Every structure is written in C-alpha cells, then in structure tokens.
Amino acid sequence: MSAEGEYDCIVIGAGVQGSFTAYQLAKKNQKTLLLEQFLLPHSRGSSHGQTRIIRRAYDQDFYTHMMEECYELWAQLEREAGVKLYRQTGLLVMGPENSESYQQFKVTLQRNKTPMVVLTHDNFSQHIPNVNLAPGDGAFVDISAGVLFADRALRTVQGQFQKLGGVIRDNETVTNIKPGPVVTVSTSAGVYRAKSLVITAGPWTNKLLAHTGLQLPLEVVKINVCYWKEKVPGSYNVKRRFPCFLLTEGEEAKEHIYGLPSNEYPGLVKICYHMGSETDPDQRDKQTDRSDIEILGRYVTRCLPGLVPEPAVVESCMYTLTPDRHFVLDCHPAYINIVIGAGFSGHGFKFGPVIGKLLCELSLGEMPSNDLSPFRIRRFHAKTKSAL
Ligand SMILES: Cc1cc2nc3c(=O)[nH]c(=O)nc-3n(C[C@H](O)[C@H](O)[C@H](O)COP(=O)(O)OP(=O)(O)OC[C@H]3O[C@@H](n4cnc5c(N)ncnc54)[C@H](O)[C@@H]3O)c2cc1C
C-alpha cells in the first residue's frame, strides 16, 4: 500500500514488543506505522524504567533456547546503533535446594550447557558478600546474565525504526479497529489502513481486542518497584560486581523475589516481588496495596543485612499475566492478518528482539522461526471469550 494513511502494517503500542516488531517489519521493507496513545517516552505501561534483567536461567527449556538468538539480536542492535544496552553481571539464583522450582532452574541450565557456577554454603559469602543464604537453600550463578538498559533500549530501537523509514505517531489513541482483508484503524487523530495489524498493547490488550470480538484471559496487576538504600554506600554496586539475583521461592513468599545491583540511582538497590494486585491500567495509581512491600521488607531484613529494610523509592509498573505465565504470540483466531503479542507476564523485556522477529514473521504470513506452541491462543480453550 502506498497512498497516505495506507501502510503494509500498523503496530499498536510502542512498548518494547511493539517497537521491536515495527523495527523488524521496517527491516523487511514493510511500510510500517507505530501508534502510541501517550507522548513518548512515558511511564504508564510496562516497558519504562532504566533497567531489566536478561538471563538464560529459566525453568523451561523453550525460554532458555529462545535466549540464545536473543542475546545475538541484542548485540546486533548495539553494534548497529553504536550504543551499549547490556552489562554482564551474572544472575545469582537461590531457592530451597530440594524444591521443584529451584531444581528446574538448575537442571534446565545444566541440560542446556549454559555457563554456570554452583555455590556451596562454604564458599557462598566469599563470592557474594552481604547476602545471607538461608539454611537449606541452594545457589548458583547464571554467568551470562546481566542488566539491560531498558529506557535506552526503547529509544534505540524506535530510533533505528525511524531511520529505516518507519513512522511513529505518539499521543494518538486507537479508538476502533475494523477487521477485513484491509484493516481499518481509527485513532483520536485520523484513520489508517493496512494489510496487517499487530496488537502489542500491553495492559490495554483486551480493551483493543474488544473491537475484534475477542477477549483473552489476561490479568493486569500493579507492581511496586522498590529501591532499597545501602547502609554502606557501594556494598551492592554493579561496579563491585554485585550480581542480579532471583529467589525462586522462600520463607516470605511463593512468588519470585528479584533484584538488580545498585546502578541507576546511587546507593539504591532495586528489589521487587514478582506479583502485585489487580488494576485497571487507566486507574493504576488508585491501586494502593502494599502487601508486596511488606513481603520484601521481611526478606531484606532476613537476607540482605546491608540494606535499610524499608524502600527509599517506590515507582509503579504493570504486569499483564496469563494463567500459565507464558506469552501470547499468535494470529487472531478469526482474522489471520491481525497478530497479537500479549501477556508477557512480567518477564518479556529480555525477549523483545526475538518477539519482534516472531510477530513480524506472523504478520507476513511466514513460517515462525521458533516453535510457537507454548504461546498459542488455543491453549486457553474455555477461558477465551469470543463473540465471533
Ligand atoms: C516492575 C517490572 C519489572 C520487570 N522486570 C523485568 C525483567 O527484569 N526482565 C524482563 O525480561 N522483563 C521484565 N519485566 C517485564 C517487561 O518489562 C514486560 O514484559 C514488557 O515491558 C511488556 O512490554 P509490552 O510492549 O507488551 O507492553 P507495554 O510496555 O505496556 O506497551 C504497550 C503500549 O501500548 C500502548 N497502547 C495501549 N493501548 C493503546 C491504544 N489504544 N492506542 C495506542 N497505544 C496504546 C501503551 O500506551 C503502551 O505504551 C518487568 C516488568 C515490570 C512491570
């Protein structure tokens, strides 16, 4: 399509997934429009903030496999744009030695021959100072893991997309979608048409899908992003090689607790709980539940004695959860030219480059370069509401 307002593909949502999808489409010479409801950059979705963890450590092989290509794609983007987006720190994984969850993480890395170091109670504090390893807990380090500079990554991929001729229209909310062989998308500022549409709207996915008669079993939760003050400045700093860490489960909670070394805010360590309370994305700040912060405070007191056990800074972010915590990467069940990337369940940032590639392949009708069976919509069966 070449007339004004007509595109090969329209992508809705300029978070990490929509931005990488638009970039991949432009790389394949597709005339692409990326629509974003807020002025960019913004902090109202799931992709904002300075940092995210990148890791191969997972409890399922398919994520560890996807990360192989993903590390290469991150490095390729760094080279292409001449910016640093990743810093290797390692990821310390801890959890009850005999628990299923901890063992699955460990065994998945071992099976995939991922570089790792197993720590013992005897040598733990020599390698990882200022952390108490609970009795009965095991620990290992995923060596290639580290920190992604999230805001910078978003700016970079959007910039590369524009350099390839892609168009970003921000401050423009999509208000309607009319499916068909040519999809019509109405916004607060205009009407656009395209051969295909990709919906990567994060917490707003079901609001947009309502225009297409589909609802997915997605739950949106608010996450309190907590930063904890070092008692002795520098003791958990990235420059002192303090790693990212992940507690598979523990005394305080069933869900993960995870953290990143102090870096973006001097003297403050980012530690979060991998769950929050339900929210409407347009009313995020009305959700004031702090039970996750109480859980974190107890954990910090017990295991991170060098931190003040109450957060110095609390920011907000949102997860869009699926029931099984796996992503949705699929075509719309009724409209093959509408592609959905959703439900990243609080762990999707690191996969951005590979998800962009897969959603691009789906929208071009190509054979996906990864097995998408864990990510198909049909796995939800009865939970998928359809008015079609
Ligand atoms: C606190 C926190 C910590 C995390 N830590 C990690 C981590 O360490 N490692 C990791 O890999 N992942 C992590 N994640 C998860 C990761 O950040 C998300 O999976 C990812 O950002 C999801 O991106 P997205 O593009 O799907 O959604 P979003 O970033 O929310 O993007 C969706 C976009 O669509 C736009 N939009 C919605 N509706 C419309 C409309 N009608 N019109 C136009 N635009 C619209 C929104 O404004 C938004 O910009 C974390 C998430 C949080 C919240």
Ligand SMILES: O=C(O)[C@@H]1CCCC=N1
């Ligand atoms: O995806 C990640 O690495 C982080 C840490 C573990 C829980 C979710 N997000």
